[in-house]
Amino acid sequence: MTTAQHTPKLTARGAATRTRIVAATADLVREHGAAGTSLDDVMAASGTSKSQLYHYFANKDDLLRAAAWQQTDRTMEAQRPELDQLDSLAGLRRWRDKFVTAHDEAGNVGGCPLGSLASELADGDPQTRTVLQKCFTAWASPLLMGLTAMRDQGRLRPDADPDALAEAIMAALQGGLLLSKTYRSSRPLARALDMAIDHVASFSTVPEAAVADRSTGTAAAKV
């Protein structure tokens, strides 16, 4: 999914300008929050005029919604190719390892840009809330697809609910990122994702794999 999908047809030049505005907004919001980002800041950072800005966006909310999509794209892109290989416990562990390592390497600051936006904006404009819902759903969709494949192929028990598992993993991820940002350590994120993947493993029909995962309590890719 790309932000281009959410916009009307534009000329190549128009699309480039719009992309520049959205990218600048996403950067600014990530750094200063939505409340701390003005349209003047966006114009300065993107080198665009007010008339250009209002040509592409109805208002600040509209721009923030585009920035939320942009942030979702970036977040998902950074997790590839692991994000597209979540149809096994080993794949989930590899994704977890990549995610935790990346957060560690970034100094455990910033948390989740999409989570921060949701924290700030979800109680406000309903249209923005709907976009935030769609962003989380899009991000969780590779989880949902992988877990569904595992269940449909009999590698998870029939009573495993891929939708519930995917949402619980996303909750663990979001809470883990918030606590890791607060403690400046990847420890909470790692523990939260280990819990979530161990929970998936508890539905595994491959007993030795599930036991191996559980007994070590680590996140090494074993299955």
Place this chain on the structure above:
Amino acid sequence: MTTAQHTPKLTARGAATRTRIVAATADLVREHGAAGTSLDDVMAASGTSKSQLYHYFANKDDLLRAAAWQQTDRTMEAQRPELDQLDSLAGLRRWRDKFVTAHDEAGNVGGCPLGSLASELADGDPQTRTVLQKCFTAWASPLLMGLTAMRDQGRLRPDADPDALAEAIMAALQGGLLLSKTYRSSRPLARALDMAIDHVASFSTVPEAAVADRSTGTAAAKV
């Protein structure tokens, strides 16, 4: 724990004034965020003067730290007595049920006031970050104590790590609250806490209880 523990000795009248300022700040920050709350707003809401404000607080950061403690007190108080009875799976389920029901009854808005503050402030002032860490640690301490008792009494396996489990539960709680606020539904919160408590149950040495929990996939208090 009360905010009084974190402040120097005051006269009864001074303490009341300080409490009024902190309560007003916590209310405003919960509604408008830290960036959206000015000292003028606090003075107006608490009926205090600038000299009174600066008598008790060095600056806005100092006031925000007191508000974080206040919010932690309120959050923990709202979960009692269940929060103090977390030394069994049944106790954890009762706490979960109370928490989810309360969030539902509140319309699934607002998320976690402490989590929202952390999302906004954890990357800023280091002293504030330290207080936010302490607030989360304080909130998680009843979980840690309950899980430690369960392990020490042999109701959880010796390889259960109460510290890791408590932190993972707090992550599930925070992420669940953020997603529930975004989706305006207690579903993500309920799923995240069910996952977390099922994970604790996977360490239970009381097999029938653990199996009963797992097989239903619900959060009813059974153990």
